Amino acid sequence: MQQRTAAHRVHTLRRQGVLAMLRHVHDHPAATRADAARALGLSSGSAAEISTRLKGLRLAEETAGPQTGGRGRPSPVLTAHPRGPLVCAVSIGHEEWRMCTVEIGGRVVAEDSGRNPAGGARPVLDVLRGRIAAAYGEHGPRLRAVSVAVAGTVRRTTIVQASGMGWYGIDLEPLRPAPGTPLLVGNDASMAGLAEARRGTGAGARVSLHLTVEVGVGGILIVDGVPVDGATGAGGEFGHMPFGDPALDCPCGARGCWDLAVDGRAMARALGRPEPRDPRTEAGRILTSAAGDPAARAAAGAAAAALGRGVGALVNALDPELVTLSGLAAGLVATAPEELNGAYTAALMRFRRADPPPLLPSALGGRGPLLGAAEAAFDTLLSDAGLEAWSGTLT
Numbered sequence: 001m002q003q004r005t006a007a008h009r010v011h012t013l014r015r016q017g018v019l020a021m022l023r024h025v026h027d028h029p030a031a032t033r034a035d036a037a038r039a040l041g042l043s044s045g046s047a048a049e050i051s052t053r054l055k056g057l058r059l060a061e062e063t064a065g066p067q068t069g070g071r072g073r074p075s076p077v078l079t080a081h082p083r084g085p086l087v088c089a090v091s092i093g094h095e096e097w098r099m100c101t102v103e104i105g106g107r108v109v110a111e112d113s114g115r116n117p118a119g120g121a122r123p124v125l126d127v128l129r130g131r132i133a134a135a136y137g138e139h140g141p142r143l144r145a146v147s148v149a150v151a152g153t154v155r156r157t158t159i160v161q162a163s164g165m166g167w168y169g170i171d172l173e174p175l176r177p178a179p180g181t182p183l184l185v186g187n188d189a190s191m192a193g194l195a196e197a198r199r200g201t202g203a204g205a206r207v208s209l210h211l212t213v214e215v216g217v218g219g220i221l222i223v224d225g226v227p228v229d230g231a232t233g234a235g236g237e238f239g240h241m242p243f244g245d246p247a248l249d250c251p252c253g254a255r256g257c258w259d260l261a262v263d264g265r266a267m268a269r270a271l272g273r274p275e276p277r278d279p280r281t282e283a284g285r286i287l288t289s290a291a292g293d294p295a296a297r298a299a300a301g302a303a304a305a306a307l308g309r310g311v312g313a314l315v316n317a318l319d320p321e322l323v324t325l326s327g328l329a330a331g332l333v334a335t336a337p338e339e340l341n342g343a344y345t346a347a348l349m350r351f352r353r354a355d356p357p358p359l360l361p362s363a364l365g366g367r368g369p370l371l372g373a374a375e376a377a378f379d380t381l382l383s384d385a386g387l388e389a390w391s392g393t394l395t
Helices: 002-027 033-040 044-056 121-142 188-199 264-270 279-289 294-318 328-335 337-347 365-381 384-392
Strands: 060-063 077-080 086-092 096-103 108-115 143-150 153-155 158-162 167-171 183-187 207-214 216-223 322-327 359-361
Touching: 002 033, 002 044, 002 060, 002 077, 002 384, 033 044, 044 060, 086 121, 086 188, 086 365, 096 121, 096 365, 108 121, 121 143, 121 167, 143 188, 143 365, 143 384, 153 183, 183 188, 183 365, 188 207, 188 216, 188 322, 188 365, 207 294, 207 328, 216 294, 264 279, 264 294, 279 294, 279 328, 294 322, 294 328, 294 337, 322 328, 322 365, 328 337, 328 359, 337 359, 365 384
Parallel strands: 086 143, 143 183, 207 322, 322 359
Antiparallel strands: 060 077, 086 096, 096 108, 153 158, 158 167, 207 216
């Protein structure tokens, strides 16, 4: 009994070491074995043993590092194994879809995109189901998970509502390529925030808040690299807090949503124009013309002030170290920085004003949702259960 317990303990420690080094390889592409050993507090012997195990499991390999100009051979770096696991990431926006296949370390090995066909959700899902099935047909069990970022409110694998696209109650289960393959679905802004916290401007912060403005406002709070997305995955719908005009009805069913105060609909309303069919494109036009058009500049300034007030309220409530901004939010900062920063500061509690969390532009931009979907998929692989399932494919 004692021998079995000791053997189990050794096996557990080895598995934990493999998982820790694999996570390091994923988070720090092209790190050397020595880098990983220092970061994880391992001896060189333990690092060598774990590296050998990673190679045997087809999870990583060591390749020649870049020339540094110094003497001697450069240290080999740990990279994804050429026959190792992959994930499929998908982003569904208001106008187009994007898809990519990604390996450990975050490198995109294949990418595809297209305009959303007319006719609602079904034609879009039909296209994506075919593309995902083709990827699974090419890679087989190497494809370990499918992760979808969508411009809508999500609960588990169902799009509860994507008002901008007119989608309600759409289950994405048909996108699962094979029984047992994990299928993850998340809001696009939340996925973008996850990517920004791990590989973008928010990297290194323990608590960061990400906000994006496209058609309305979305975002997520990230704590220790993990999104705080609620009990069912529907968290982060910041745009549906009542920071806007309470007389306005939102397509979500609530009134006075912040969404209606900061995007192309708000700017068109301020200019006396009808509600645009495509608020994102309309906002882009108004921001572009703001430099030479005082009315457009005033409309952008009002939207920027509404954005700043809401950001201040969220900072008071959530206490992030920094706030990352993407989409039209970055455009509003560039066009009307005085209005946005003034409203942000005025909304903060007094004790925060001397050293407020900085508002920083996204480093990943429009690729954030897709890269975040990939990160969420790799979270299923980089776990005890994920590695055990992968090991089963090697026998």
